[in-house]
Amino acid sequence: MEICLFAGNANLPLAQAVAERLGVGLGDALVRRFADGELHVQIRESVRGRDVVLLQPTSPPVDEHIAELLFLADACRRAGAPRVTAVVPYFGYARHDRRASGREPVGARLVADLFTTAGLSRVVAVDLHNAALEGFFSIPLEHLSAVPLLSDAARPWISERSVIVAPDLGAAKLADRHARLLRLPVAVVHKTRLSGEDVSVHAITGEVRGRSPLLVDDMISTGGTIEAAVNALLAAGCAPDIAVIATHGLFVGPAMARLSALPVRRFLVTDSVAAATGAAIPVELVRLDVLLAEAIRLLHDGRSLEALLARGEAARPPR
Known part of the structure; x- marks a missing residue:
């Protein structure tokens, strides 16, 4: 199964660097806004039977970049991609992991649920604000460290x-x-x-x-x-x-x-x-391109991330 890497507009230079490390071209996707502000996403190449990776930090403007990622995921799933992985170097709303007062949403949990609803199979993140966010996801979350x-x-x-x-x-x-x-x-x-x-x-x-x-x-x-x-x-x-x-x-x-x-x-x-x-x-x-490309390659090959994660775990205090 061939790797196919797409990106939203949040960090195209990083996406291009990761694509080069993987030896693939950046996928052809149209991500733009209509005059009324509505988002329009179109995948302009076949993803049927391909291992799709979406690289998109949900950085400011956070809501716009989350929407781009969700639309890309849904478009790829509907186009026949058997597996869609989101590489999210920065995860927005990570600080919204609890209610500070009685009438607030738990934003991080809501975003995690949206990722699943959009058809994502797995998420790769880097240095989450709170590692306990993994418990909010019903799909696998790989937590890398820089x-x-x-x-x-x-x-x-x-x-x-x-x-x-x-x-x-x-x-x-x-x-x-x-x-x-x-x-x-x-x-x-x-x-x-x-x-x-x-x-x-x-x-x-x-x-x-x-x-x-x-x-x-x-x-x-x-x-x-x-x-x-x-x-x-x-x-x-x-x-x-x-x-x-x-x-x-x-x-x-x-x-x-x-x-x-x-x-x-x-x-x-x-x-x-x-x-x-x-x-x-x-x-x-x-630069994160080497770390992210290695994680993508290991996941694509069905191999364990243990050695890669151990680099970050080596820096963690014993539990």
Whole structure:
């Protein structure tokens, strides 16, 4: 069964890079909007009897990119594809995994149900905001990690005075994984979220005075968490030699203005989402095409992802 790779409009450069790694051409699909805003998707080549892979991060605008993925999946299923796999490097709504108050939806569960309804057979994701999201899916979910890639990219510029810093308690396990790979100590910033964009820091656990912090998180969205953490670290006497590492660099809303005002020497993120244009901050990209292409090839051949997943698990603390 031949691999056929299609992509929506969310991250065409990554899709093209993965296609090249696989030695296939990017599939011919029309994905556009009518004048009234309705989405129109058309698969313009045969997928009958082919192993279809759809590459689409559900990044901002999240709803539009989710709709593109769902329409592509439904079109391929109706055209006779026996198996349709969604490779979703960034999974939108991952933070909507519970109700913060009594009258809210569980958005992540709803999106997972929509994936199944659209006819997807399997989902491949990278560094979900909450690994427990796997329980929301009734279809297999393969959870890859970019932590080893990011740690390897950071290794040349760390020193014996470096310290891994989690900007909040939610990132503490992620910080431990980076620390195990880079053999560095860990500090944790304790924050209180005031709104969707603003946070307040009230304590730091761990030694940061005179050290060079490497702030690590799964994503950078509006930059509020990073801004608060950096200011707290500077107030605690850290060295003015700060770096930020995250899998997903969204950089939305006030992020660029906020982060460009901080003494951060580099931001290291993957290309899970399309790179921000005209970035006012020093952003370095780590490519995911090799990781994603290898996962696709293993799944296509019916082989286990154990060795691939073990690279990320090696960075996880023992359970």
